Amino acid sequence: MQVERPGFSYEIQKGHENESSGGGVVFWADPVCKINYSFFGDAVTFDTAYRTHRFKVPFASFAGINHHGQPVLFGCALIFDESESSFLWLFQTWLRAMGSFTHPVSLIIEPDRSIELAAAQVLPQTRHRYCKQEILQQTLEKLSDVSQSHPGFGAEFKQCIDGAETINEFESHWQSLLQRYYLVDNQLLQSMYATREQWVPVYMRNTFFGQLSGNGGGLNSFFDGFVTASTTMQMIVKQYEKALASWNEEELKADHETTNTTPSLKTPSPMERQAANLYTKRIFMKFQEELVETLANPATKVDDSGDVVRYRVAKFGEDHRGHTVSFCSFENKATCSCQMFEFSGIICRHVLAVFRAKNVLTLPSHYILKRWTRDARTGGAILEEECGSEIPNGTPESSTSKYNNLRQEAIKYVEEGAKSIHVYKVAMNALQEAAKKISAVNSGLPSGTPSTNGSGQDLLPAIGESESASQSVVSFSYYRTLAIEVHCYF
Numbered sequence: 038m039q040v041e042r043p044g045f046s047y048e049i050q051k052g053h054e055n056e057s058s059g060g061g062v063v064f065w066a067d068p069v070c071k072i073n074y075s076f077f078g079d080a081v082t083f084d085t086a087y088r089t090h091r092f093k094v095p096f097a098s099f100a101g102i103n104h105h106g107q108p109v110l111f112g113c114a115l116i117f118d119e120s121e122s123s124f125l126w127l128f129q130t131w132l133r134a135m136g137s138f139t140h141p142v143s144l145i146i147e148p149d150r151s152i153e154l155a156a157a158q159v160l161p162q163t164r165h166r167y168c169k170q171e172i173l174q175q176t177l178e179k180l181s182d183v184s185q186s187h188p189g190f191g192a193e194f195k196q197c198i199d200g201a202e203t204i205n206e207f208e209s210h211w212q213s214l215l216q217r218y219y220l221v222d223n224q225l226l227q228s229m230y231a232t233r234e235q236w237v238p239v240y241m242r243n244t245f246f247g248q249l250s251g252n253g254g255g256l257n258s259f260f261d262g263f264v265t266a267s268t269t270m271q272m273i274v275k276q277y278e279k280a281l282a283s284w285n286e287e288e289l290k291a292d293h294e295t296t297n298t299t300p301s302l303k304t305p306s307p308m309e310r311q312a313a314n315l316y317t318k319r320i321f322m323k324f325q326e327e328l329v330e331t332l333a334n335p336a337t338k339v340d341d342s343g344d345v346v347r348y349r350v351a352k353f354g355e356d357h358r359g360h361t362v363s364f365c366s367f368e369n370k371a372t373c374s375c376q377m378f379e380f381s382g383i384i385c386r387h388v389l390a391v392f393r394a395k396n397v398l399t400l401p402s403h404y405i406l407k408r409w410t411r412d413a414r415t416g417g418a419i420l421e422e423e424c425g426s427e428i429p430n431g432t433p434e435s436s437t438s439k440y441n442n443l444r445q446e447a448i449k450y451v452e453e454g455a456k457s458i459h460v461y462k463v464a465m466n467a468l469q470e471a472a473k474k475i476s477a478v479n480s481g482l483p484s485g486t487p488s489t490n491g492s493g494q495d496l497l498p499a500i501g502e503s504e505s506a507s508q509s510v511v512s513f514s515y516y517r518t519l520a521i522e523v524h525c526y527f
Contacts, residue, residue: 046071046134050118050126062123066112066134070099073109074135076414077101080247081111082145082168084258085152088119089171092266094273099131100259101141102247104317104413105291108259108284111135113277124155132159143246147171148232164244167236172229173198179225183218190218201239202358202375242376247408249323249381259284294318295411303329307398308389315400320409323383330386336362336394348394350387360387369401382406 047065078101085097099111112131116123132140140160146152148167156165177184177191184190197214201207211230215221234240263280264273300313300321312324333352340347344365350373351359364371371392377385384404407413 046112046130048130048134050123050130061117062127063115063117064112064127064130064134065114066099066131070110070112071134071136073101073103074111077103077109077247077408078111078135078139079142079245079408081141081143082258083147083152083156084260085116085147085149086171086258087116087264088147088149089175090266092264093269094264096260096264096268096273098259103288104320104409104411105288105295106249106319107287107291109288110259110281110284119151121151121154124152125158128155128159143244145246148236164241165235166241166246167232169198169236169238172236176225176229180220180223183220187218198237201237202360204239207233207237207239242380244379245382246380247382249319249383291317291319300325308392308400311399315405315410317409317411317413320383327377327384327386328389331390331393334386334390336387336390338394348391350390360385362387362391364391364395366395369397370403378404382409 045065045067047063049064050062081099081101083097083099086092087095087097095116097114097116099113100108101111103109112134114127114131116127140163143164143166144156144160145166145168146156148171153165156163173195177194180190193214197207197210201210215223215226220226229236260276260280263276263283268276295318298318300318302309302313303325306328309325309328312328313321315321316324330352334350335353336348336350338346339349339361344367346364346366348362348364349359350362351357361374362371371388373385373387375385375387377383378388384400
């Protein structure tokens with residue numbers, strides 16, 4: 038069943054009728070989730086931390102990362118049945134709720150067979166990987182006896198995983214580690230090695246995961262610190278609201294800081310100035326770090342026999358850890374063996390060093406991902422442009438366009454309203470009047486409001502929860518959708 042409401046998706050899968058206990062899955066996503074996905078849905082994490090950390094509430098979420106490197110939400114679920122068929126239903130329902138956009142490029146999941154099989158059926162073209170942080174944490178817990186006997190084992194194990202820059206380097210360090218600590222026959226490590234291509238970073242650097250750290254630990258959970266092992270069903274709605282409000286505020290702060298502060302340039306490079314005007318503050322700082330490092334990473338030509346010139350780029354004194362860059366001057370394109378751009382969408386110091394040697398003064402357009410720029414949320418959505426926009430209620434503008442127009446106007450309003458206490462008071466009075474008018478309009482919406490009568494009641498026993506708890510989730514989500522549009526961004 039789905040509760041109908043403009044832009045709001047809420048569906049329930051009942052448990053199997055022959056089960057004596059409750060079961061099933063509850064899924065919901067508000068319009069903001071869908072808009073987030075249209076801009077940042079290229080890299081997704083399906084967070085099921087409740088399973089490994091024994092949460093009281095089986096709460097899961099779909100999330101990604103925005104242009105400031107902050108978590109954004111794509112939808113939530115309460116999972117009372119962990120069968121493959123339930124996860125299959127959830128992935129199908131979530132993707133449909135996102136408005137039939139293209140599938141994500143990458144998906145991070147828990148190393149669970151049911152989740153893995155369901156995701157592979159619904160998202161066959163998406164690169165799936167396990168959350169490395171969870172794997173490392175569980176492994177070190179199970180090998181605690183080794184860590185107690187050898188205090189340096191944990192750091193050395195992590196370095197083997199995160200420090201390898203090539204597959205051969207990882208393979209060599211892994212075998213050396215196992216032999217040194219007499220773990221060659223350890224079944225846990227054998228099973229981990231068998232699935233290494235799904236969690237060790239060096240095997241996945243040719244795929245975009247939208248992560249700003251080189252070791253690919255996993256996306257930050259949207260609900261970290263808000264939904265914990267002690268959170269109860271009675272608390273979940275309030276904690277959900279706090280998380281939404283907190284991250285909305287963080288994005289607004291980052292928007293304001295990007296718009297109203299001038300980055301400090303460290304070089305006379307036109308490319309650095311170009312990047313400062315294009316990227317958000319955090320992404321620019323990451324780019325700037327790579328650019329400055331070119332001073333210590335000279336490019337040496339090693340092959341000039343054809344249209345593509347090959348360079349060796351290494352830090353002074355570390356020639357053994359150098360990288361190979363292939364540069365095509367005709368297309369102004371370069372590829373690096375480190376694959377940082379493919380993995381994170383930010384160009385690496387090695388390619389920038391070659392650009393410096395070839396006198397490429399500005400960043401070519403094909404190295405600028407819109408999702409990392411100041412304008413990431415303006416214009417057509419990244420995924421919407423490819424698939425066509427959803428036009429609700431017969432209006433000429435998509436929900437994405439309306440959202441962005443309101444949001445941009447809201448940011449301008451905040452900037453003006455914060456200039457003095459007098460302007461602030463005028464702005465607040467105007468907003469309160471506007472909120473009353475919007476509330477009056479919304480209160481007149483006749484369709485899709487959740488009811489305590491009819492089919493809504495039969496669904497609640499199927500998931501083993503109280504009527505009030507489920508209805509509060511629905512009511513809260515709709516309220517929150519309006520709050521985000523009308524209040525939070527103002």
